[in-house]
Amino acid sequence: xxxxxxxxxxxxxxxxxxxxxxxxxxxxxxxxxxxxxxxxxxxxxxxxxxxxxxxxxxxxxxxxxxxxxxxxxxxxxxxxxxxxxxxxxxxxxxxxxxxxxxxxxxxxxxxxxxxxxxxxxxxxxxxxxx
Amino acid sequence: xxxxxxxxxxxxxxxxxxxxxxxxxxxxxxxxxxxxxxxxxxxxxxxxxxxxxxxxxxxxxxxxxxxxxxxxxxxxxxxxxxxxxxxxxxxxxxxxxxxxxxxxxxxxxxxxxxxxxxxxxxxxxxxxxxxxxxxxxxxxxxxxxxxxxxxxxxxxxxxxxxxxxxx
Numbered sequence: 001x002x003x004x005x006x007x008x009x010x011x012x013x014x015x016x017x018x019x020x021x022x023x024x025x026x027x028x029x030x031x032x033x034x035x036x037x038x039x040x041x042x043x044x045x046x047x048x049x050x051x052x053x054x055x056x057x058x059x060x061x062x063x064x065x066x067x068x069x070x071x072x073x074x075x076x077x078x079x080x081x082x083x084x085x086x087x088x089x090x091x092x093x094x095x096x097x098x099x100x101x102x103x104x105x106x107x108x109x110x111x112x113x114x115x116x117x118x119x120x121x122x123x124x125x126x127x128x129x130x
Numbered sequence: 131x132x133x134x135x136x137x138x139x140x141x142x143x144x145x146x147x148x149x150x151x152x153x154x155x156x157x158x159x160x161x162x163x164x165x166x167x168x169x170x171x172x173x174x175x176x177x178x179x180x181x182x183x184x185x186x187x188x189x190x191x192x193x194x195x196x197x198x199x200x201x202x203x204x205x206x207x208x209x210x211x212x213x214x215x216x217x218x219x220x221x222x223x224x225x226x227x228x229x230x231x232x233x234x235x236x237x238x239x240x241x242x243x244x245x246x247x248x249x250x251x252x253x254x255x256x257x258x259x260x261x262x263x264x265x266x267x268x269x270x271x272x273x274x275x276x277x278x279x280x281x282x283x284x285x286x287x288x289x290x291x292x293x294x295x296x297x
Binding site: 086 | 188190191244245248254255256257259261262
């Protein structure tokens with residue numbers, strides 16, 4: 001029962017993009033995204049203590065050694081997630097096909113974080129997010 | 131008029147006042163300078179063939195930026211005005227952008243990156259989006275100008291002399 005509801009939820013998520021999300025759906029997928037990022041960096045910080053991460057009220061603050069301060073935040077008015085990276089600059093992500101995608105170059109939030117983290121600490125980020 | 135509207139709104143809202151008080155501790159002096167003495171605030175005639183207008187941002191997000199350029203017959207930005215409703219960093223980013231692009235060719239102005247603005251104003255990470263908005267604004271103004279003057283083509287700046295003669 002629960003499983004089938006979950007599957008239904010996934011099917012719905014697959015066909016709708018950010019603009020089609022209801023406010024509630026947006027908050028669910030955006031919170032889930034930020035929480036998975038938080039969990040990934042918390043796990044990483046156990047191996048690399050210089051990594052600092054904090055999530056509060058939809059704003060995730062991250063400190064990566066050698067690179068500096070990141071801010072990832074929810075932007076509910078346009079149903080986006082915003083990233084400010086000291087390496088790649090500011091980007092705004094829309095939810096498309098279950099991924100958070102930057103419209104201008106089609107890069108994804110997960111891929112950017114994984115690549116910059118590898119650059120910073122030479123360790124893979126265990127993040128289940130494209 | 132528009133300027134007054136924006137600034138009065140900023141000052142009269144209690145929520146907007148809080149970052150103002152915090153400015154002395156958190157905003158860089160350069161942001162404060164541009165915020166308190168914004169350069170080139172105003173409006174150009176959007177209908178003029180010589181004027182390109184860029185309007186970016188979304189009211190719902192709290193930031194709207196209008197940047198207008200006037201381009202002379204050599205393809206150089208001869209006048210520039212802005213009007214921004216938003217946070218101190220957004221106002222400072224657009225104010226600094228107007229100072230930067232005056233006297234530039236369209237091609238040069240189109241190459242300005244948000245990082246240049248963020249560096250000059252020492253913006254913190256969370257405010258990088260404001261400098262990006264200023265980059266979007268100048269690009270949008272250039273695009274609008276070029277759409278009004280299609281004979282100049284995308285290489286207007288390079289071939290400005292020839293294009294001006296042709297026109």
